[in-house]
Amino acid sequence: MTEYLPPTLDWVREQVELYEGSGGKEGTTLRDTGLPCIIITHKGGKTGAIRKIPVMKVKVGEGYVLIGSYGGRPKNPVWVYNLRSHPDVEIRDHEEVMKMRVREVENDSEREYLWKASVDAYPPYEEYQSKTSRMIPVFIAEPY
Numbered sequence: 001m002t003e004y005l006p007p008t009l010d011w012v013r014e015q016v017e018l019y020e021g022s023g024g025k026e027g028t029t030l031r032d033t034g035l036p037c038i039i040i041t042h043k044g045g046k047t048g049a050i051r052k053i054p055v056m057k058v059k060v061g062e063g064y065v066l067i068g069s070y071g072g073r074p075k076n077p078v079w080v081y082n083l084r085s086h087p088d089v090e091i092r093d094h095e096e097v098m099k100m101r102v103r104e105v106e107n108d109s110e111r112e113y114l115w116k117a118s119v120d121a122y123p124p125y126e127e128y129q130s131k132t133s134r135m136i137p138v139f140i141a142e143p144y
Contacts, residue, residue: 001139002043002048002049002050003047003049003050004051005047005050005051006052007051012054015027015030015031016053016054019037019039019054019092020026020039020052023095023106024092024093024095024096024097025095026096028094030054030055031130035055035057035121035122036057037054037055037056037058037095037103038054038055038057038064039052039054039091039092039110039135040052040055040079040083040090040091040141041089041091041092042079042082042083042086042089042090042091043085043086043088044086045078045081045082045085045086051079051082052069053077053079055067056122057093057115058120058121058122059093059119061113062092062142062143063100063140063143064141065114065117065118065138065140065141066083066102066140067115067118067122067136067137067138068080068137068139069125069128069129069136071128071131072127072128072129072130072131072132073132074132074133075124075134076134076137077115080137080139083102083104083139084104087102088101089099091141099106099144100143101141101142102142103139103140103142104137104138104139105138105139105140111138121141141144
């Protein structure tokens with residue numbers, strides 16, 4: 001069995017523990033935003049260990065848009081590299097847990113559409129993009 005490595009940031013670890021520990025009944029809004037979030041269970045790119053991270057919930061059709069904003073910091077969050085290495089994930093949306101595959105969105109029109117849906121769900125994404133010179137990665141998690 002693969003080892004689970006909990007998030008190192010206290011608030012992230014606490015969010016994951018509350019969400020998962022309650023079976024998706026609590027902790028379903030991200031931190032102080034009051035906005036819905038999901039949990040991505042994925043494999044670490046370097047360690048191969050199981051990782052879990054809460055992200056904003058942006059549902060488009062049957063999929064979920066995952067934005068690697070990291071609050072507009074100069075570097076991508078580590079989970080971006082993990083998803084690039086290991087695209088098979090589980091998404092927990094409240095009580096529902098689904099196996100999905102992620103892909104980074106490269107097509108300009110699809111990226112624009114998904115970015116707009118994400119900004120509609122969480123307007124600070126626009127500010128985060130303006131704070132950084134990197135192109136914030138956009139992924140879509142889809143059922144397979």
